[in-house]
Amino acid sequence: MTAARTIIILILALFSAMLVAPATASAADTKAELRARFKERFPQLAKLLDQGKVGETWQGYVEPVKSASDLDSAAKKLIEDDNADRKKLYELIASEQSKKLTAEKVAERNAWRKFSDAKPDWYLKAKDGPWIQRKDVGGLKRDGKIGEQYDGYLGAVKSEYMDDARVSAVIGIENHIRRYDYEKQVADRNGDREGDRDVDKAKVAAEAERAGAKNIDNAKSGEYIKPRNGDWQKKK
Numbered sequence: 001m002t003a004a005r006t007i008i009i010l011i012l013a014l015f016s017a018m019l020v021a022p023a024t025a026s027a028a029d030t031k032a033e034l035r036a037r038f039k040e041r042f043p044q045l046a047k048l049l050d051q052g053k054v055g056e057t058w059q060g061y062v063e064p065v066k067s068a069s070d071l072d073s074a075a076k077k078l079i080e081d082d083n084a085d086r087k088k089l090y091e092l093i094a095s096e097q098s099k100k101l102t103a104e105k106v107a108e109r110n111a112w113r114k115f116s117d118a119k120p121d122w123y124l125k126a127k128d129g130p131w132i133q134r135k136d137v138g139g140l141k142r143d144g145k146i147g148e149q150y151d152g153y154l155g156a157v158k159s160e161y162m163d164d165a166r167v168s169a170v171i172g173i174e175n176h177i178r179r180y181d182y183e184k185q186v187a188d189r190n191g192d193r194e195g196d197r198d199v200d201k202a203k204v205a206a207e208a209e210r211a212g213a214k215n216i217d218n219a220k221s222g223e224y225i226k227p228r229n230g231d232w233q234k235k236k
Helices: 003-025 031-050 073-096 103-117 136-142 159-163 165-190 201-218
Strands: 054-057 062-064 123-125 131-133 146-149 154-156 224-226
Touching: 031 054, 031 073, 054 103, 062 073, 073 103, 103 165, 131 165, 136 146, 136 165, 146 165, 146 201, 154 159, 154 165, 159 165, 165 201
Parallel strands: 054 123, 146 224
Antiparallel strands: 054 062, 123 131, 146 154
16 A cells, blocks of 8 residues: 555545544533423323323323323324433433432422423323322312311321322322422522422421411312311311
8 A cells, every 4th residue: 555545544534533523522412402302392292191192100201191002103203202302301410410319310300390280181100109180189179088288288088098099199199299399489489409409398398388278278168178286177
């Protein structure tokens, strides 16, 4: 091989490397790019949520409510793409936190944020529980199985009602959502950044009790309420 040909090959190799390097460097999606894709994809995802075909899980991802066989190929691809982008976003957020926070923990926090924002008829799933809808709260109140407590959380009117997986799941999910909301309100007032929150438990409890007083005041006639230092009673 001549010296001239060797030089040409080296130049071509260097040029190829220059072309490949930028592509590799830009391969990782930014949060802005991921969120842009979420926004573009959301109308189709919301339609599936409205139809009750998919739901939000405690792990921060979407899953078919019944079976994947109920979904067409486009819906399956939509779920696959959305979950893949969610995983990337969770990993990015975790890597940026000043405190050690796993991607799985970020995913769970996002799940409760989505649960909090969910429409009443969207399906939600907590760990080891059945699919439920937030509108189930109203139905179980009317049935006299759950009620509002002074502490800002729902409770089972009779302990045996907690043996019903649906009642247990509704109370568990709704109370977790409420606690998330109370913590967020306290943290926001303190100017704390997501992921760096050491929320004062006493302040959260006070926030919850303020909400509990309003919830009891707003309870409908015939629904059960539990005031401080009192037993369950029907609202008059």
